[in-house]
Amino acid sequence: MDRGHVLHPWTNFGAFEREGALVIARGQGAWLWDTDGRRYFDAVGGLWCTNIGLGRRDMAEAIAAQAERLAFSNTFVDMTNEPSARLAAKLAALAPGDLNRVHFTTGGSTAVDSAARMVAFYQSCMGRPGKMDLVARDFSYHGSTYLSQSIGKRPGDRVAEFRYKETGIHHLTAPNPYRRPAGTSEAEFCDLLVAEFEALIARVGADRIGGFFAEPIQASGGVIVPPEGYLRRMWELCQRHDILFVADEVVTAFGRLGHWFASLDEFGVQPDMICVAKGLTSGYVPMGAVIFSDRLWEAMAAKGERWFTSGFTYAGHPVAARPR
Ligand SMILES: Cc1ncc(COP(=O)(O)O)c(C=O)c1O
Secondary structure, eight states, X not given: OHXXXXXXXXXXHHHHHHHOOOXXXXXXXXXXXXXXXXXXXXXXXXXXTOTTOBOOHXXXXXXXXXXXXXXXXXXXXXXXXXXXXXHHHXXXXXXXXXXXXXXXXXXXXXXXXXXXXXXXXXXXXXXXXXXXXXXXXXXXXXXXXXXXXXXXXXXXXXXXXXXXXXXXXXXEOOOOGGGOOTTOOHHHHHHHHHHHHHHHHHHHOTTTEEEEEEOSSBOTTTOBOOOTTHHHHHHHHHHHTTOEEEEEOTTTTTTTTSSSOHHHHXXXXXXXXXXXXXXXXXXXXXXXXXXXXXXXXXXXXXXXXXXXXXXXXXXXXXXXXXXX
16 A cells, blocks of 8 residues: 555655565564564664654653643634643743744744744844845755755755755855865864855855854764864854854754753854754654744844744644643
8 A cells, every 4th residue: 555655755766666665563662563573673763753762651641631632723823722832831941041932833844944934034123134045054954845955955865856945045065074175184174164154154245144054963964973163163153143043953952962952062052043843742743843032032023013924734733742
């Protein structure tokens, strides 16, 4: 049935038509079983998302209880539900600094997409409507919507059959010490990367660049741990030029690196926005979010009557937000 009916994410048509897909039937902790009873160690944690492990009864019970009590309630405009409000407050308490505001989404791609819109919205509210170009890095993965895939740039993801947003998005060299130019030390490589960003700002204009998107550790681009001090120096450059620093922590948050969030605890960076998904629900149900600063909220809310016309039916889904 799968081979006859399903188009999978990232399908290779030839291999799929020949071989079909591996059917997983059951999961417990970090172990999976297929329909023939063969057991596998789930080293990737689903897709970097099953942070607390599979098969937990407390999760199943919380999900069932919430599905029975209130399976859905929309959070558009002036409606809300209790689990999503409580989760927002919890995320605000856990997130670094003044990241006290939460925009819920359906996953990581829609979080990145929303963050990109918020860059433009915020800069416009600050009287800088032309400051909406985005900067990201080669080998980054930020999702699969039109905009998030245009921000990302993993080799192989870009195929001729699709179109991507080309204007207004700039890509810098991936901070991969293993691929640094021959003869340079890691510290010199870091200097080159920062200088490349400085040169881009000089060329494009600080009045045009609104946001910088970065996975603290580039995950599916190769688990790229940047050189010492790189992320902090890129953040300092952003601050100097009023460029919003958007940390894509879809993979790195919720314990993957031993902290709730990696940006500040691991890299000494206080982002303006953090995109999360995956470990947020440990993959039990879909959910994502942009956690953003009071400063951004205040700018966007100033003048009172503006509309933020962006969001998704399942934003703040009560089953996904429900605590265990
Ligand atoms: C760093 C990063 N950002 C965004 C995404 C997109 O998340 P989703 O697949 O939930 O839309 C991913 C997914 O792997 C990711 O690794």
